[in-house]
Amino acid sequence: MEVITTQEIAILICVAIAVFSAVRVIAERNTVRKLPFLNVLSFAVAGSLALLLPNPLAILAAAAYFVGTTLESNAIASTHAGGLKKDE
């Protein structure tokens, strides 16, 4: 008997990876080195969002969430690099 569906397995994997990368973000001391782990967390959360809400607007929500976190990481990394002096 099938006790767990494809969707549930996919959600479990996404959530497990989200928790793992969240722990890595917390454990890493250096701010810039945190960002790739944060990127994995965003992937996992965006994936879970689409799997949990199979609605056309969820594509927009997942994309908006993902682009938002990317832009934040971009801003944090640019600030570390010296802000607006080097590029716009």
Add this chain to the structure above:
Amino acid sequence: MPGDVESIFIAAIVSWILFVSIDILFGLPKTGGVSGAREIAGEIEREGGSLHGGYMMGNIVCSPDASAGTLLAACGVYIAGIPGGLAAAALVYVGNRICHDPGYAGTTGALAATFVIYGFTTIGFSAAHFIAGMVIAILTIQGISHIHASRLLARLWGWRS
């Protein structure tokens, strides 16, 4: 017909090959597109990794690239089939412009992934396998060891250049 776990494993390998080859084709490891990506690459190099692999990882963090395109295309195909994947590609294009990224790696990745994933759904895979597979694929690059991932990407970039 493989089981769910095997399908996700295969989807992870397919997604990995897809996004790494498109990113390398578009020259993401060549240099950082924005100052933030160069900063991340410098930090990875200081940690003991490779600079060009670091540039690619920095570019993935700082703007939606082919990996983000593959993930969002998988989400789109899962929810609404090919039109959903195309909508995701359009959103990735907007995302690239918001992040000051002049490149087209993200949009190309989303379009290519839409058709690849749709192709796999016709032979018994689900787009959900590709959502989980892409999350596993990005974990192997960004989430395990920055030193080893950057060296691997630099070696792949060395073959192309």
